[in-house]
Amino acid sequence: MAVINLKNRQIECKLVYYGPGRSGKTANLEYINKNFSKQVAGKMISIDTEGDRTLFFDFLPIGLGKIRGCDVRVQLYTVPGQVKYRATRELVLRGADGIIFVADSLAVRREKNMMSLKDLHENLKKMGLDIRRIPLSLQYNKRDLENTGLPIMSIEKMEKELNRQLKVQSFPTSALTGEGVGKTLTHTIKLILAHLQKEFKWADGS
Amino acid sequence: MDLISKIKLDFKEAELYRSQGLLDEAIDKYTAIEALIKANSNIRQRKSLLAKIASRIDELNKKMKRISAPTPPPKVSEDAQTLMKEMFTYDDPEAKGSSSLGGAIALAKFGQYDKAIEELTRLLEYESLRVEAAKNLLSCWIQQNYVEYAVSLFQKWKKTRFFPPEELAIVLGHFQEVLAAAGVTREIAGVELQKTIEPDSEINDEDILDISATKFSLPGGPRKGERVEFEVSFQSGKYIQIIIPKKEKDLINGLNPGNMLKDIIFYSPAAIFSGTGFLSSKKAIEAGPKRGDYSFSIKIIDIKS
Ligand SMILES: Nc1nc2c(ncn2[C@@H]2O[C@H](COP(=O)(O)OP(=O)(O)OP(=O)(O)O)[C@@H](O)[C@H]2O)c(=O)[nH]1
Ligand SMILES: [Mg+2]
Numbered sequence: 001m002a003v004i005n006l007k008n009r010q011i012e013c014k015l016v017y018y019g020p021g022r023s024g025k026t027a028n029l030e031y032i033n034k035n036f037s038k039q040v041a042g043k044m045i046s047i048d049t050e051g052d053r054t055l056f057f058d059f060l061p062i063g064l065g066k067i068r069g070c071d072v073r074v075q076l077y078t079v080p081g082q083v084k085y086r087a088t089r090e091l092v093l094r095g096a097d098g099i100i101f102v103a104d105s106l107a108v109r110r111e112k113n114m115m116s117l118k119d120l121h122e123n124l125k126k127m128g129l130d131i132r133r134i135p136l137s138l139q140y141n142k143r144d145l146e147n148t149g150l151p152i153m154s155i156e157k158m159e160k161e162l163n164r165q166l167k168v169q170s171f172p173t174s175a176l177t178g179e180g181v182g183k184t185l186t187h188t189i190k191l192i193l194a195h196l197q198k199e200f201k202w203a204d205g206s
Numbered sequence: 207m208d209l210i211s212k213i214k215l216d217f218k219e220a221e222l223y224r225s226q227g228l229l230d231e232a233i234d235k236y237t238a239i240e241a242l243i244k245a246n247s248n249i250r251q252r253k254s255l256l257a258k259i260a261s262r263i264d265e266l267n268k269k270m271k272r273i274s275a276p277t278p279p280p281k282v283s284e285d286a287q288t289l290m291k292e293m294f295t296y297d298d299p300e301a302k303g304s305s306s307l308g309g310a311i312a313l314a315k316f317g318q319y320d321k322a323i324e325e326l327t328r329l330l331e332y333e334s335l336r337v338e339a340a341k342n343l344l345s346c347w348i349q350q351n352y353v354e355y356a357v358s359l360f361q362k363w364k365k366t367r368f369f370p371p372e373e374l375a376i377v378l379g380h381f382q383e384v385l386a387a388a389g390v391t392r393e394i395a396g397v398e399l400q401k402t403i404e405p406d407s408e409i410n411d412e413d414i415l416d417i418s419a420t421k422f423s424l425p426g427g428p429r430k431g432e433r434v435e436f437e438v439s440f441q442s443g444k445y446i447q448i449i450i451p452k453k454e455k456d457l458i459n460g461l462n463p464g465n466m467l468k469d470i471i472f473y474s475p476a477a478i479f480s481g482t483g484f485l486s487s488k489k490a491i492e493a494g495p496k497r498g499d500y501s502f503s504i505k506i507i508d509i510k511s
Contacts, residue, residue: 106223
């Protein structure tokens with residue numbers, strides 16, 4: 001839930017990276033932390049277990065400076081993707097203003113992607129939110145593995161299986177090389193700000 | 207593709223899964239390669255390949271076991287704890303102080319029990335928060351297996367009359383639930399609720415129609431005096447039951463056993479009549495889909511028209 005302070009002209013919103021275990025959510029944040037140092041507004045906090053699996057969440061605050069007269073800050077979070085951490089996912093998702101769903105392009109993770117999307121859908125519903133209404137983008141991650149001979153799903157196939165009904169913007173990405181990481185982030189933040197504008201009319205000249 | 211190239215590519219795949227922590231997938235792939243090699247006796251270095259695969263599978267199995275073993279949640283840094291708390295500062299901005307309760311509960315959910323207990327203990331001082339704080343405090347101790355301590359804490363509250371009887375009953379109800387969920391059978395000396403003496407009803411059970419809804423002024427709480435309508439979920443003679451969802455805190459707090467509902471209206475499919483009702487019990491529902499909601503039973507004392 002965004003905190004909007006019209007008097008100080010500040011907006012703080014929450015963007016959550018969601019997706020199955022090992023799909024690259026933490027890697028997204030790590031890439032942003034390393035490569036967008038101008039925007040990074042604080043220390044990245046990761047709480048993980050052995051083998052780098054996220055246990056509770058990762059957190060990275062970024063600042064975008066002034067946008068239409070308002071100082072915009074975004075808190076990035078990742079959820080733990082492992083199925084058994086359902087309760088924690090729900091907790092971290094609470095109050096999200098937008099979501100980036102990180103799907104794994106590895107063919108062996110096909111079903112996990114779909115299950116995780118369903119889990120997102122259900123968790124949002126529990127909070128009285130509609131997956132078709134909340135600012136959302138999709139990432140088809142690990143595209144750097146394309147053309148290596150390894151079993152990677154085609155974009156078309158992923159689009160059909162994950163995005164046929166949602167019809168949101170999707171991005172082929174690699175959280176390792178950084179391809180598409182910034183693009184997904186910028187696009188989703190734009191969605192969030194537009195959504196908040198409709199609700200709160202925060203921007204100048206409106 | 208010839209057999210050797212296939213094995214090489216399969217190996218690459220298995221190694222990728224292994225490096226990405228996709229343990230199940232890696233084991234499956236290694237097992238498939240193993241079967242393939244075993245079925246082909248003319249592969250060079252067959253023995254050493256099989257040995258390598260076996261050791262990989264073994265290593266992966268061990269890792270799986272380590273990861274799936276239940277471990278207590280680690281204590282995280284102060285920064286992270288502060289963050290956990292602040293993640294929930296938007297909880298229910300209406301109710302003052304509830305954000306700090308939300309934060310404390312979040313700490314507990316993340317397994318940061320020490321910090322959560324510290325916060326919850328502080329919140330016990332606030333009248334509007336103390337029941338929730340107490341409930342969560344007991345949960346924190348039980349989750350860490352300090353059953354005796356939790357029981358003694360509860361008994362202290364009871365002995366010092368820290369909570370009014372109504373509230374103590376709610377805390378007790380929750381406590382019993384938590385103990386049951388943790389599989390602990392432990393007698394907690396029950397609480398004697400101050401028994402309210404119910405006024406007699408003038409009417410016979412047979413004379414009462416089926417009642418589908420009722421309406422009355424709230425006898426207390428922040429919305430005191432407001433007329434509210436409720437669906438009747440169950441009726442047994444002159445007792446009707448209504449259920450109020452947990453989020454309707456104002457309504458729940460405004461209704462307590464002993465309340466006389468002087469202007470109550472009863473709706474039945476055939477007629478509407480007014481009368482007097484007596485709120486005879488209030489219970490938090492402990493299980494099922496309505497868990498956390500409250501059920502109230504109202505005794506029909508008289509009917510005027
Ligand atoms: N090749 C490749 N590997 C990736 C990419 N993104 C992540 N990985 C690797 O995939 C593994 C899992 O990445 P994480 O970012 O930890 O995954 P996660 O989604 O945070 O996983 P959980 O915390 O368990 O939910 C790591 O070994 C990463 O290096 C990518 O775009 N390309
Ligand atoms: Mg992670």
